Amino acid sequence: MTAIPAHAELILPAPAKLNLMLHILGRRADGYHELQTLFQFLDHGDELGFSLRQDGEIRLHTPIDGVPHDSNLIVRAARRLQEASGTTLGADIWLDKRLPMGGGIGGGSSDAATTLLGLDHLWRTQLGEERLAEIGLALGADVPVFVRGRAAFAEGVGERLTPVELEEPWFLVAVPQVFVSTAEVFGAPELTRDTPPIKVRSLLAGGGRNDCQPVVEKRYPEVRNALILLNKFVSARLTGTGACVFGSFPNRDDADKVARQLPGTLPSFVAQGRNISMLHRRLQALAKK
Numbered sequence: 001m002t003a004i005p006a007h008a009e010l011i012l013p014a015p016a017k018l019n020l021m022l023h024i025l026g027r028r029a030d031g032y033h034e035l036q037t038l039f040q041f042l043d044h045g046d047e048l049g050f051s052l053r054q055d056g057e058i059r060l061h062t063p064i065d066g067v068p069h070d071s072n073l074i075v076r077a078a079r080r081l082q083e084a085s086g087t088t089l090g091a092d093i094w095l096d097k098r099l100p101m102g103g104g105i106g107g108g109s110s111d112a113a114t115t116l117l118g119l120d121h122l123w124r125t126q127l128g129e130e131r132l133a134e135i136g137l138a139l140g141a142d143v144p145v146f147v148r149g150r151a152a153f154a155e156g157v158g159e160r161l162t163p164v165e166l167e168e169p170w171f172l173v174a175v176p177q178v179f180v181s182t183a184e185v186f187g188a189p190e191l192t193r194d195t196p197p198i199k200v201r202s203l204l205a206g207g208g209r210n211d212c213q214p215v216v217e218k219r220y221p222e223v224r225n226a227l228i229l230l231n232k233f234v235s236a237r238l239t240g241t242g243a244c245v246f247g248s249f250p251n252r253d254d255a256d257k258v259a260r261q262l263p264g265t266l267p268s269f270v271a272q273g274r275n276i277s278m279l280h281r282r283l284q285a286l287a288k289k
C-alpha cells in the first residue's frame with residue numbers, strides 16, 4: 001500500500017545516492033570539512049506526491065516518526081521555495097518513505113530536491129536549476145547534486161559539481177541497523193583530514209577510498225560486521241558517513257545471489273547505479289508531454 005493517494009496531481013521519485021569514494025582534504029574555518037567525493041544515483045528511492053493548494057499552506061500528510069512536521073526537509077524545502085519565488089500557492093504533499101534514514105544514502109536530501117523540482121513544476125516558478133541548487137545547498141550539502149540530477153565529482157562541501165560518466169553497475173547495499181551521526185564522525189579526533197587532492201581523471205581510472213570508514217568501523221560494530229560479511233563476496237565500502245555499506249556487481253543476478261546469503265539481521269537491497277537520476281528522467285518525460 002502506497003502512502004500516496006491516487007488523486008495526487010504529480011508523483012515523483014526521490015532516488016538514493018552512493019558516495020563511491022569520499023576523501024577529506026581539510027577543515028574550513030567554520031568547522032565544515034572540505035571533501036572530494038563521487039556521487040552516483042541508484043534506481044531505488046522514496047516517492048513523493050504533490051497537489052496544489054490555493055491557500056498557501058504547506059501540508060505534509062505522511063509524518064516521519066521522530067521528525068516534527070516543520071523540521072522535515074520536505075516542508076523546509078517547500079517553504080524556502082515559496083519565499084524565493086514569492087508564490088501565493090501552497091501544496092499538499094505525501095511521502096512514501098522507502099529509504100533507511102541516516103544511512104548515508106541521502107534520503108532526506110533527495111526528498112528535499114524532489115520537493116524543490118516538483119513544486120517548481122507545479123507552481124511554475126521559473127527559478128531555474130542554478131537558483132534551485134542554491135536554495136538546496138542552504139538545506140544540506142547533498143541537496144544540490146540531487147537538484148542537478150547528474151552523477152558528479154563533488155568538491156568543497158559537496159557543492160562544486162563536475163558531471164561524470166561512470167559505468168552503471170548493480171549495487172548490493174546492506175543496511176546495518178544503527179544510526180550513524182554525521183556530526184560525530186566529522187568531530188572524531190582520529191578522522192583523516194589531510195588526504196591530498198586528486199584530479200577527477202585519476203579517480204575515474206580507479207582508486208579512492210572513504211576516509212570516514214575507519215572511524216565508523218571502529219565506533220559502530222554493526223557497520224564493521226556488515227563490512228566483514230560483504231567482503232567475503234565483494235570488495236565492500238561505506239557510503240557517506242554510513243551506516244550503509246555497498247559492493248558492485250556486473251549484473252543483477254550476481255548481486256541478488258549475495259543478498260540471499262546475508263543473514264536476516266542485515267537487511268539489504270539491490271539497485272542499479274545511474275548517471276541521470278530517475279527524478280530527471282521523469283521530469284524530462286513530463287516536459288515532452
Ligand SMILES: C[C@@](CO)(OP(=O)(O)O)[C@H](O)COP(=O)(O)OP(=O)(O)OC[C@H]1O[C@@H](n2ccc(N)nc2=O)[C@H](O)[C@@H]1O
Nearest residue numbers: 031032033104106140141142157158182183186240241242
Ligand atoms: C558527508 C556526506 C556525504 O554525502 O554524508 P552523508 O550525510 O550522506 O552520510 C554529506 O556531505 C554530509 O552533508 P550534510 O548532510 O549536509 O551534513 P549534516 O548532516 O548537515 O552535517 C552534520 C555535521 O557534520 C559536520 N560536517 C558535515 C559536512 C561536512 N562537509 N563537514 C562537516 O564537518 C558539521 O559539523 C555538521 O554540522
Ligand SMILES: Nc1ncnc2c1ncn2[C@@H]1O[C@H](COP(=O)(O)OP(=O)(O)O)[C@@H](O)[C@H]1O
Nearest residue numbers: 072073074101102103104105106107108109111
Ligand atoms: N524527509 C526526510 N527524510 C529523511 N530524513 C529527514 C527528512 N527530513 C528531515 N530528516 C532528518 O535528516 C536526518 C538524516 O536523514 P537522511 O538524509 O536519511 O540521512 P543521510 O544524510 O545519512 O543519508 C534524519 O535522521 C532526520 O532526522
